[in-house]
Amino acid sequence: MSQDTAHDGTVVPEHGLKRVMGRKLLLLFIVGDILGTGVYALTGQVAGEVGGAAWAPFLIAFAVATLTAFSYLELVTKYPQAAGAALYTHKAFGIHFVTFIIAFMVMCSGITSASTASNAFAGFLNDGFGLGLESGGPGLLWIALGFMTLVAVVNFRGVGESVKANVVLTLVELSGLLLIIFVGLWATTQGRADFSRTVIFESPDDKSVFLAVSAATTLAFFAMVGFEDSVNMAEECRDPVKDFPRVMLTGLSITGLIYVLVAITAVALVPVGDLTDESKGSALTQVVAAGAPDLPFDTIFPFIGMFAVANSALINMLMASRLLYGLAHQGVLPRAFGRVHPTRRTPWVAIIVTTLISYGLIAYVVRASGTESGANAVSLLGGTTSLLLLVVFAVVNVALLVLRRKPVQHQHFRTKVWLAVLGALTCAYLAGPWARSAEQQEQYVIAGGLLAVGVVLSFVTWLYNRTVRHEPTEFDHVEELDEDKPGAGYPKR
Numbered sequence: 001m002s003q004d005t006a007h008d009g010t011v012v013p014e015h016g017l018k019r020v021m022g023r024k025l026l027l028l029f030i031v032g033d034i035l036g037t038g039v040y041a042l043t044g045q046v047a048g049e050v051g052g053a054a055w056a057p058f059l060i061a062f063a064v065a066t067l068t069a070f071s072y073l074e075l076v077t078k079y080p081q082a083a084g085a086a087l088y089t090h091k092a093f094g095i096h097f098v099t100f101i102i103a104f105m106v107m108c109s110g111i112t113s114a115s116t117a118s119n120a121f122a123g124f125l126n127d128g129f130g131l132g133l134e135s136g137g138p139g140l141l142w143i144a145l146g147f148m149t150l151v152a153v154v155n156f157r158g159v160g161e162s163v164k165a166n167v168v169l170t171l172v173e174l175s176g177l178l179l180i181i182f183v184g185l186w187a188t189t190q191g192r193a194d195f196s197r198t199v200i201f202e203s204p205d206d207k208s209v210f211l212a213v214s215a216a217t218t219l220a221f222f223a224m225v226g227f228e229d230s231v232n233m234a235e236e237c238r239d240p241v242k243d244f245p246r247v248m249l250t251g252l253s254i255t256g257l258i259y260v261l262v263a264i265t266a267v268a269l270v271p272v273g274d275l276t277d278e279s280k281g282s283a284l285t286q287v288v289a290a291g292a293p294d295l296p297f298d299t300i301f302p303f304i305g306m307f308a309v310a311n312s313a314l315i316n317m318l319m320a321s322r323l324l325y326g327l328a329h330q331g332v333l334p335r336a337f338g339r340v341h342p343t344r345r346t347p348w349v350a351i352i353v354t355t356l357i358s359y360g361l362i363a364y365v366v367r368a369s370g371t372e373s374g375a376n377a378v379s380l381l382g383g384t385t386s387l388l389l390l391v392v393f394a395v396v397n398v399a400l401l402v403l404r405r406k407p408v409q410h411q412h413f414r415t416k417v418w419l420a421v422l423g424a425l426t427c428a429y430l431a432g433p434w435a436r437s438a439e440q441q442e443q444y445v446i447a448g449g450l451l452a453v454g455v456v457l458s459f460v461t462w463l464y465n466r467t468v469r470h471e472p473t474e475f476d477h478v479e480e481l482d483e484d485k486p487g488a489g490y491p492k493r
Helices: 023-035 038-050 055-078 084-093 096-128 138-157 159-189 195-199 209-224 227-236 240-269 283-291 297-329 348-368 372-403 417-430 438-469
Strands: 003-005 011-013
Touching: 023 159, 023 227, 023 240, 023 297, 038 055, 038 209, 038 240, 038 283, 055 209, 055 227, 055 240, 055 372, 055 417, 084 096, 084 227, 084 297, 084 372, 096 138, 096 297, 096 348, 096 372, 096 438, 138 297, 138 348, 159 240, 159 283, 159 297, 195 240, 209 240, 209 372, 209 417, 227 240, 227 297, 227 372, 240 283, 283 297, 297 348, 372 417, 372 438
Parallel strands: none
Antiparallel strands: 003 011
């Protein structure tokens, strides 16, 4: 394999991406992606489902995510290449339609999340600087589109620059959550916290504990996703086989602990009824106001929120573009998506395509946010992202079991079979209608619509191959894919 050496000493394969991510950058990437904006928006909603025991769904969501993380660790160290879940599905089953749909679901989850984050960024900017722009108006739309363009520029500039930006953004959003935890500790010393509320279970619809916790866990699970994005960066990690196991589990543990502590702090300082009342402000703003009344957190919060959603958008767009790049080199999508810029060493075609798709979604999200029904649709869109990823996680766990029969020549991480089985069962359970409230059932309608689009795109791909390329629509044989060894992932063609 021919290689070049960058000016900073980084090894760059002739046709591949630049390997710039060491353990520290990878850890911050994972932590920043998981933290995102979920905990800022979900704490009150989770408390509304289970009452004071709001920490329990976050803890369960952490456990479920960790089960699937073990499967991802074996697969990414076994196949250290871009494309993530789609690549594992392809290697396990080799079915064009299944791989296409999985890839489509993962890409939709990333771009939709980033587009929603762009809308949130425009809102935080409007609030932070007191611009007074109308909700759903053209002003917010142009801010959101401009922000996404900036994300694309950073993405094109290079993964090194993108990850360095992620470091700054992660530290800012992490500081906001740590501030809330420290406020809780301070309030405890001042006698303002009531931890007896953290063991009180309350369900607004008189559900059983099991069903209520299940519904709350599906909400909390959205806050735990993100670690799976990192496997799409495998070709830009210096040593993915050695680094991923320790770093991914450390990142999950850090974020899981932060979420549980934030949930406990919130319920101990603010009654559940107030946390769920949006007219009294965001849940975490109420927490700081109750624990440290003199701290102007309501003024600081919009700016912390801007950094948090910016990080979420950047990481998700990084993931989406690398997914298209990886799939192009596996024969799943047109080869043009796999083109790498000769000097920046970034997948520039994939970046342009994913950004253009996000523009359309941003226009929908910003305009919809101006109406009450539209705002509810935007909320459902986040839940649909979680639903799609739960299905993907279930498939990844099954793929691991299938790929156990296909060994590779190099050493890699190995998880326990029972962990993969339990991961598949728990993800499948949380993806079912029994794990959702009545208001959440509409997620299946949105997910069905997205999958219908995927089916149409699959047909268009088949038609293009038959009429233009005059080739059958099928994947390469699994044995003919890029070599399954560390340093692979670069096209042999």
